[in-house]
Amino acid sequence: MMKMTLAVAAGLALAAPAYAQTKISDEVVKIGVLTDMSGQFSHEAGDGSVTAVKMAVEDFGGTILGKPIEVIVADHQNRNEVAIAKAREWYDVGKVDMIANLINSSIALAVTNVAQEKNRIAIVNGSGSSRLTGDSCTPNSIHYAYDTYALAQGTGKALIKEGLNSWYFLTADYAFGHALEGDTANVVKANNGTVIGSIRYPIDTADHSSFLLQAQASKAKVVAVAGSGTTFINAVKSAKDFGLTDGGKQTIAGLLVWITDIDSMGLTTAQGLVLTNGFYWDRDEETRAFSKKFFAKMKRMPHMGDAGDYSSTMHYLNAIKAAGTDDAKAVMAKMREMPVNDFFAKNGRVREDGRFIHDMYVYEVKKPSESKYPWDYYKLRATIPGDEAFRPLSESKCPLVKK
Numbered sequence: 001m002m003k004m005t006l007a008v009a010a011g012l013a014l015a016a017p018a019y020a021q022t023k024i025s026d027e028v029v030k031i032g033v034l035t036d037m038s039g040q041f042s043h044e045a046g047d048g049s050v051t052a053v054k055m056a057v058e059d060f061g062g063t064i065l066g067k068p069i070e071v072i073v074a075d076h077q078n079r080n081e082v083a084i085a086k087a088r089e090w091y092d093v094g095k096v097d098m099i100a101n102l103i104n105s106s107i108a109l110a111v112t113n114v115a116q117e118k119n120r121i122a123i124v125n126g127s128g129s130s131r132l133t134g135d136s137c138t139p140n141s142i143h144y145a146y147d148t149y150a151l152a153q154g155t156g157k158a159l160i161k162e163g164l165n166s167w168y169f170l171t172a173d174y175a176f177g178h179a180l181e182g183d184t185a186n187v188v189k190a191n192n193g194t195v196i197g198s199i200r201y202p203i204d205t206a207d208h209s210s211f212l213l214q215a216q217a218s219k220a221k222v223v224a225v226a227g228s229g230t231t232f233i234n235a236v237k238s239a240k241d242f243g244l245t246d247g248g249k250q251t252i253a254g255l256l257v258w259i260t261d262i263d264s265m266g267l268t269t270a271q272g273l274v275l276t277n278g279f280y281w282d283r284d285e286e287t288r289a290f291s292k293k294f295f296a297k298m299k300r301m302p303h304m305g306d307a308g309d310y311s312s313t314m315h316y317l318n319a320i321k322a323a324g325t326d327d328a329k330a331v332m333a334k335m336r337e338m339p340v341n342d343f344f345a346k347n348g349r350v351r352e353d354g355r356f357i358h359d360m361y362v363y364e365v366k367k368p369s370e371s372k373y374p375w376d377y378y379k380l381r382a383t384i385p386g387d388e389a390f391r392p393l394s395e396s397k398c399p400l401v402k403k
Contacts (some may be wrong), residue, residue: 024067032096037075040229045103056313083107091118105129105176112141127310129179133355137398145308150389154262154276156187168220170196172227179228224253273365279304286343311344353398360389
């Protein structure tokens, strides 16, 4: 009888669902999208980032290892103190397992530190500062879609190859702008270019006239706008109004350009801009399939932040499934171990410094006459392999990297 009982018990154990042996904390996997829902970066994140994360959860099936997946949202208002307080509340009280998006680099830098302190996970897509995988890297965070080093490698080198070797920077005065100027200036100098000067503008400014007059007076061949959001759009429009580009006098370089920026400016204003990007909706059949689904929900095409939020959320959920737990250390180990092959990246991988390695692309904005259908905005100039696009580990200041 005892032998029979043991045999039945063993049979039941073998027949039990795999998730019976797993560990999901608090009986739910909870993802918090901490983003700019109402400010100047909301068109680069906001509802789009929330939609992308929710799409990934829906496509995954809505549950994992027999437990529900929940998505919650908060607006950080581009204020560090608000973001830090919300991250602490989510990790401590809300039992959030992973915080996503984190547009605004100063906020991303702050929240990834909270993630490390609380032993939870943060995945950055909206923000670009290369410090996130440099001196400010953590074992609990991943920088996914792009960074300032990759943007500089693409746009900086492309323009210098055309003989545009004297640069003046119009830089947003916050962490992302500083990093973008620094990384691009290094590329310019390394390729025998010259940085004539730079000026920093407040990220909430609406009037760029005094800054643009100084850029114009510099007579630099390139006026590089190291910033993003509505202030970037206003700067490009103002530069056109001031005649900086008339007759090829100066070239405006957008060091971070989102497709929503192009849509806002229109091709007449944006034509000829050279930009570096990690995703374009019209690149191939897979990107078009994802973008069609996204467009149905948002009534606009996705940009690399949206695509990165979807791809990284799916990678996170697959890592939980593979690890059999939502424990941060185990999940991070799986995310580093498992490659990503989807519409966003082929053979993408997470390095030890938290940098997600994937190809980047240099595009040129089409002339109105070249655009054949809605959102047909870019033409490909170059593909940069991932190992060339991002800072090599040999140059890394991340303390997690073994030298």
